[in-house]
Amino acid sequence: MEYEPAEYQKLQIRQYAPRSIRETAEGKYWRRFKAPIVAKQFGAVSHIDFCPTYPFNLAVTASTRVILYNGLAPAVVGRTISRFKDIAYSGCFRSDGKLVVAGGQDGIVQVFDANSRSVLRQFKAHKRPTRVARFGEDKLHVLSGSDDVTARWWDVSSGTQVLRLDGHRDYVRAAAASPTSPDTWATGGYDHTVKLWDVRAGGAPVLSLDHGAPVEDVAFFLSGSLAVTAGGNYLCVWDLLGASPSGGSGSGSGGRLLKRLDNFQKTVTCVRLSPLAGPDSVAAPRMLAGSLDGHVKIFELDSFRVTAASKYPSPVLSLGLSPDCRLLAVGLADGSLTVRKHARPKALAGAPGMPPPTKTRYQPRLTAANFRYFIRGQNSKAAETDYRVRKGRQAKLQPYDKMLRQFRYRDALDSALSSRQPEVVASVLEELAARGGLGGALGGRDAEGLRGLLRHLVRYISEPRYTRLLSNVGQRLLDVYSGVVGSSPAVDRLLGALRNRLAEELGVQDQLAALAGALEPLLAASLAGAV
CATH class of the missing domain: 2.130.10.10 (YVTN repeat-like/Quinoprotein amine dehydrogenase)
Structure with missing residues (x-):
């Protein structure tokens, strides 16, 4: 019995909440x-x-x-x-x-x-x-x-x-x-x-x-x-x-x-x-x-x-x-x-003493007898709340998708790092962890490949949306490469910076946990009083 290979599902980049409310x-x-x-x-x-x-x-x-x-x-x-x-x-x-x-x-x-x-x-x-x-x-x-x-x-x-x-x-x-x-x-x-x-x-x-x-x-x-x-x-x-x-x-x-x-x-x-x-x-x-x-x-x-x-x-x-x-x-x-x-003043027609409004140019009604009827809306821009319906066509694979499809996990992570998009790197790391290929992607790296990964971790580990994932990856990376300390001064500096950032984040988490513990009885007491 022959089996047809399953179609590769393109990696869905994780969507995070916007940093600020979009302007309405x-x-x-x-x-x-x-x-x-x-x-x-x-x-x-x-x-x-x-x-x-x-x-x-x-x-x-x-x-x-x-x-x-x-x-x-x-x-x-x-x-x-x-x-x-x-x-x-x-x-x-x-x-x-x-x-x-x-x-x-x-x-x-x-x-x-x-x-x-x-x-x-x-x-x-x-x-x-x-x-x-x-x-x-x-x-x-x-x-x-x-x-x-x-x-x-x-x-x-x-x-x-x-x-x-x-x-x-x-x-x-x-x-x-x-x-x-x-x-x-x-x-x-x-x-x-x-x-x-x-x-x-x-x-x-x-x-x-x-x-x-x-x-x-x-x-x-x-x-x-x-x-x-x-x-x-x-x-x-x-x-x-x-x-x-x-x-x-x-x-x-x-x-x-x-x-x-x-x-x-x-x-x-x-x-x-x-x-x-x-x-x-x-x-x-x-x-x-x-x-x-x-x-x-x-x-x-x-x-x-x-x-x-x-x-x-x-x-x-x-x-x-x-x-x-x-x-x-x-x-x-x-x-x-x-x-x-105001950049676009809006006249209040009929106000006391207001000059009469100017006549607007006649605009013919758009019907199928008019060519502009068939090209209407082409220059309109989508609003923030609009949904875009795409045609059913074959998805264009990114380089990291192609490498994931071929199980080249280390190359997939390098490709994600080269995109300089933290959400792409986070999505690839989560996909590798789900496939069990995170160890292979992190291990066996030379000094050049290790520097790019360490720079990314040091830069984004304090971002709240990436902290949990990158902290785990950073600890695992320190465990893997602790035995090669001293072989490259540049790698040593980045490993030290990563260790310091991890220590800072752990300190912040401890302080937040202590603050949450102090606030919990106060909130419980206020809710009990309100009831």
């Missing part, structure tokens, strides 16, 4: 912001606000002034408002971009003309520094928050106080208006709470949320039913319409904590919601947050996973994103303002 389309979008334009201010940049109307000018509050930058040329200073006796706070545009409001260290809230910089109104009821001031959606009112633990609702046309909002027990440092209900406001204070107010209902809060740390910033989601608060080293996302949690209190029935995001090492100072999505869609905005640890991180809003991050050389105090997602501005504690422009 979302990450690429945020990395397309160009190198920052850095403008040095007179003090720490405490607040950044973009005008909601085209060309989306930028108001930067630093030291005793509010500087207005041109949205089309962010390096150009438009105007500087310096009519403050002391430090200025929270310079913000009105929705039409014609007026600017800002608080001050002296407690006075001032309204300026954005063009002439003249003072139009001054509100003087606050007794301590006013850290936050915002225009209402109706353009006729201003909400301010102060270190005198009050928030106040002002009438711009008459210059009088309409409402005093009492409820906080410490400094009021944040405020935001609901995008769906202009009469609903949220204020955050250093008493760890966020209060929701209806300015039509009087001075009692509608809802109180316990953030658990001094609140530095608050923002509404575009739907108006969710809000995010920043304070401590975490963010809290709240469902304002859900059932009240055990941590919430107040006269309202909402306030369910949806998510707590502990993605920062130091205090989170600012949080913003982007008006557009990341790469291509306008249906899913993103959340941006900055911290004193120097990071600005971008979160997607489905599972609140971090999709991109940027590191700055100083603590981040403020940030802003233009309505068309073209400019990203970040203010730092060292007085630096960094403005980054």
Whole structure:
């Protein structure tokens, strides 16, 4: 009976986990912001606000002034408002971009003309520094928050106080208006709470949320039913319409904590919601947050996973994103303002004051009557998550495959070493061990063949993905060639280096084992306490 020889199966190179997470389309979008334009201010940049109307000018509050930058040329200073006796706070545009409001260290809230910089109104009821001031959606009112633990609702046309909002027990440092209900406001204070107010209902809060740390910033989601608060080293996302949690209190029935995001090492100072999505869609905005640890991180809003991050050389105090997602501005504690422009700006069609979009060239529909229909997709590149289906053809064997097929184990290992690819060498070593040919591949080598193998072991034995395999091979190699020490100075040096690297790895493993033994009872105790 005759037997046909079995077909040789090509050696499958072992696939290791990537050393770092591959960049996604979302990450690429945020990395397309160009190198920052850095403008040095007179003090720490405490607040950044973009005008909601085209060309989306930028108001930067630093030291005793509010500087207005041109949205089309962010390096150009438009105007500087310096009519403050002391430090200025929270310079913000009105929705039409014609007026600017800002608080001050002296407690006075001032309204300026954005063009002439003249003072139009001054509100003087606050007794301590006013850290936050915002225009209402109706353009006729201003909400301010102060270190005198009050928030106040002002009438711009008459210059009088309409409402005093009492409820906080410490400094009021944040405020935001609901995008769906202009009469609903949220204020955050250093008493760890966020209060929701209806300015039509009087001075009692509608809802109180316990953030658990001094609140530095608050923002509404575009739907108006969710809000995010920043304070401590975490963010809290709240469902304002859900059932009240055990941590919430107040006269309202909402306030369910949806998510707590502990993605920062130091205090989170600012949080913003982007008006557009990341790469291509306008249906899913993103959340941006900055911290004193120097990071600005971008979160997607489905599972609140971090999709991109940027590191700055100083603590981040403020940030802003233009309505068309073209400019990203970040203010730092060292007085630096960094403005980054997107490489491929995406115009926000229909925005107030935005020029009409240009007409696109007519593109005929591709059908079988058009030649381009049959060559479509030839220049497209595969995405990271795509699978490639290859034609059923005979596999092309590499040199080490041919030698393995002929049972030339030593030559197969030499061929793998010559490829200078550690994953190929590891796969060949595993295949030789499985075939029982590792001893033959390692033994009987001259000085030249031994040097190449020793260099590879010394270089890659500390790589975690290869440590287990190469440590075993290295120990076996030392046992085999311990009797030839002294015959070649180059081989002796490499054998000594291999011995030292093995000793270092064994020491590291002992330390890790001791650390694991010390942590095991602590983890067990914490799990028992959680149960």
